Amino acid sequence: MKLSDAISSFLAYILEERGLSLNTAESYKRDLEKFLEFRGDVEINEITLEDIDSFAEYLSIQKYSQNTRSRTFSALKSFCSFLEIEENAKLSISSDIQIPKKEIKLPEFLTIDEVTQLLDAPDTTTPKGLRDKSMLELLYATGIRVSELTNLKVQNILLDEKIVRVIGKGNKERIVPFNDYTEKYLTIYLYEVRPRLMRKRGEDRVFLNLRGGPISRISVWKILQEYALKAGINKRIYPHILRHTFATHMLKNGCDLRTLQVFLGHSSLITTQIYTHLDKDYLKKIHRTYHPRG
Structure with a gap:
């Protein structure tokens, strides 16, 4: 089997058998295509540990970041393990990949x-401004990922209960509550603005672009940048900034890590713990409050 065919087989496996998301599969694809470009479309049984070591050196020379190299080698290790187990390839190198x-x-x-x-910042006298206002309020109120926002369906928002049912990574569902501000603007958007934007009967995505189709992640990013500029915020604005802001503010106001983990949809508490590094003064205050000799 050629390397390119093996990559296609692996991507199909993680989508169909493991139920990973399209975004995750795309990330694996980009990383594995780096190795395909480096090694060429050889037979998979020709791949050696020396190739892997040379690839590591190549990524370093190309000045890929530490995190990119870590992610790429994680993908490569999973790929080689798949070949050895599912495709019976005679590689025996996955356990040696660092x-x-x-x-x-x-x-x-x-x-x-x-x-x-x-x-x-949004102008709530316009349909676009009302849509953007409800979208930003929901992102900050719930900490959901931008990809979760763009895939959110109308039936997943329960206005009366002020909760949203989110389908996260690995198709895992979680329930996240939202506040009165969010309920107010979501109600206006869903009942007054969204029907005017909708062009296609049966469209069930919550947030629509001005042409009536589902809004994209890139559009959300541009909207965030637009309003950050308008608000005079001199910080790097990126898609997850409201998610990170939600997590930091929740922790600072007394939310425990386990509950925050549930809200964010993290499979591991280790991922959530990164937010404990963000406010040292707050952590010192908590330590002084609860430690017997604080």
Whole structure:
């Protein structure tokens, strides 16, 4: 089997058998295509551990970041393991593939004043502004991922109960509550604005673009940047900034890590713990409050 065919087989496997998301599969595809470009479309049984070591050196020379190299080698290790188990390839190298450690980068977040300015930036006298306002309020109120927002369906929003049913990574469902501000603007958007935007009968995505189709992740990013500029926020604005802001503010206001983990849809508490690094003064205060000799 050629390497390119093996990659296609692996991507089909993680989508159909393991139930991973399309976004995750695309990430695997990009990383494995780096190795395909490096090694060429050889027979998979020709791949050796020396090839893997040379590929590691190549990525380093090309100045890929530590996190990119870590992710790429994690994908490569999973791919080789799949070949050895599912395709009976005579590789026997997956257990020897070393995954470089990731750099721990603390996520940036907005202050209370900054997030207030951002949420107040849309012009709520216009349909676009009302849509954007409800979208930003929901992102900050729930901490959901942008991909979860763009895939959100109308039936997953329960306005009376002020909860949203989110389908996250690995098709795992979780329930996240939202506040009165969000309920107010979601109600206006769903009942007054969305019907005017909708062009296609039966479209069930919550957030639509101005042409009536589902809004994209890139569009959400551009909307965030637009309002950050309008609000005079001089920080790097990226798609997950409201998710990281939600997590940081929840933790700072007393939310415990286990509950925050559930809200964020993290499979591991280790992922959630990164937010404990963001506010050292707050952590010192908690330590002084609860430690017997604080």
